[in-house]
Amino acid sequence: MKQAAAKHITIGIGGGISAYRTLELIRLLKKSGASVTVAPTKAALHFVTELSLETLSQSACLCHPLQTNNGQISHIEEAYRTDLIVIAPATCDLIAKMAHGFADEILLQTLLSFQGPVLIAPAMETHMWQHPATQANIEILRNRGIQIIGPDSGDLASGRQGLGRMASVDAIFEHILAMLTPKDLAGIQALVTAGPTIESLDPIRFLSNHSSGKMGVALAKALAQRGAMVHLVHGPMSVTPPRLANIRTYPIRSANDMLGQVLELVDHVQLAICCAAVADYRPTQVVQEKIKKSQENTTLALVKNPDILRTLGQLSPKPFLVGFAAETSDLEKNAWQKCLEKSCDLLCANLITKANPVFGADENQILVFDQNGLILHIENQSKDRVAHLILDTVRQRLVF
Numbered sequence: 001m002k003q004a005a006a007k008h009i010t011i012g013i014g015g016g017i018s019a020y021r022t023l024e025l026i027r028l029l030k031k032s033g034a035s036v037t038v039a040p041t042k043a044a045l046h047f048v049t050e051l052s053l054e055t056l057s058q059s060a061c062l063c064h065p066l067q068t069n070n071g072q073i074s075h076i077e078e079a080y081r082t083d084l085i086v087i088a089p090a091t092c093d094l095i096a097k098m099a100h101g102f103a104d105e106i107l108l109q110t111l112l113s114f115q116g117p118v119l120i121a122p123a124m125e126t127h128m129w130q131h132p133a134t135q136a137n138i139e140i141l142r143n144r145g146i147q148i149i150g151p152d153s154g155d156l157a158s159g160r161q162g163l164g165r166m167a168s169v170d171a172i173f174e175h176i177l178a179m180l181t182p183k184d185l186a187g188i189q190a191l192v193t194a195g196p197t198i199e200s201l202d203p204i205r206f207l208s209n210h211s212s213g214k215m216g217v218a219l220a221k222a223l224a225q226r227g228a229m230v231h232l233v234h235g236p237m238s239v240t241p242p243r244l245a246n247i248r249t250y251p252i253r254s255a256n257d258m259l260g261q262v263l264e265l266v267d268h269v270q271l272a273i274c275c276a277a278v279a280d281y282r283p284t285q286v287v288q289e290k291i292k293k294s295q296e297n298t299t300l301a302l303v304k305n306p307d308i309l310r311t312l313g314q315l316s317p318k319p320f321l322v323g324f325a326a327e328t329s330d331l332e333k334n335a336w337q338k339c340l341e342k343s344c345d346l347l348c349a350n351l352i353t354k355a356n357p358v359f360g361a362d363e364n365q366i367l368v369f370d371q372n373g374l375i376l377h378i379e380n381q382s383k384d385r386v387a388h389l390i391l392d393t394v395r396q397r398l399v400f
Ligand SMILES: Cc1cc2nc3c(=O)[nH]c(=O)nc-3n(C[C@H](O)[C@H](O)[C@H](O)COP(=O)(O)O)c2cc1C
Pocket: 013, 014, 015, 016, 017, 018, 041, 042, 043, 044, 089, 090, 091, 092, 093, 094, 105, 123, 124, 125, 128, 157
């Protein structure tokens, strides 16, 4: 499923210091394949230049309320063309004008002419944000169905700290992708496992692996963007789990912890994606005191961990089950065998090579198997994109 690609987004910019951060948002949107038109207010052009905005968006800006283009009224044409209007930063002045239907900026005229989704990212000093007038205006916009992201707490333009900072560019970008994604998995409860597990040896040391959690997090995000309620059970990851309203996180450490948490949740989900790199073995015994360096050589006694994927495959009824396999050799044979043995509906296999390290990388290429064999080869691309391609196959097969 394509998200921002082939979509048109209008970015409105208000006259706030955080306008400079919107340049990065425009760059991310263009990189994701969207076309972008920027509509800065007169005040915004004191903070960022038309030249920068036009260069980054590769498109002429909408700057003047009386603007036409070859005889066409620019704000009307933009309103019919665009899929989404995002205002970042939304100043308290813009918020007030939006709430009361003002039209003295081309951005406001476009908003009044537009009938689709709108997202605003307010940014202002704490007292301006908390003022009853601003809060009443925000309430009007919220009741009108306008989505609001932030503001966050942190450093403010005045040098003070507090609530009022524009939401992070990454968070705004993720929110935009979620708004543009059709909700074809709405109503689904999904379980995703991600990251490594940690198997303690003593109070200081543990056995683990190189899993970063990026693939599992990409799947959780993609599910949430498509409307599913996601339960993300994860070991200690090198990425932070996404802060989306429909993702609930359950941090765990060991394979046994993960199994316990998964079994608590599994009765309530229709889909389970086991992406975590669960340690196959754990030390037979966790030593209470730090193991001393007394001997030249030592051996570790290990015991097998529970097989979470196999356990889920044996449940009846069981959720639609997607497993992951990381193989370093004979990928096709081993992966299909794993799909059969563990009763998976789909098995996604990553071939780990020097060229495709998978662990920690931002990209992945995988083969997808079902009970009859190989069904799909997903070429090397971002894990976010890979996640959506896997979910396209899940969606075709999932009955709900
Ligand atoms: C340096 C400076 C920074 C400002 N930052 C903000 C801001 O972050 N948020 C805000 O609501 N207003 C801010 N203002 C005030 C707005 O620029 C002012 O209200 C302006 O009229 C907003 O116009 P606009 O809403 O049409 O963009 C700032 C003003 C100055 C001088």
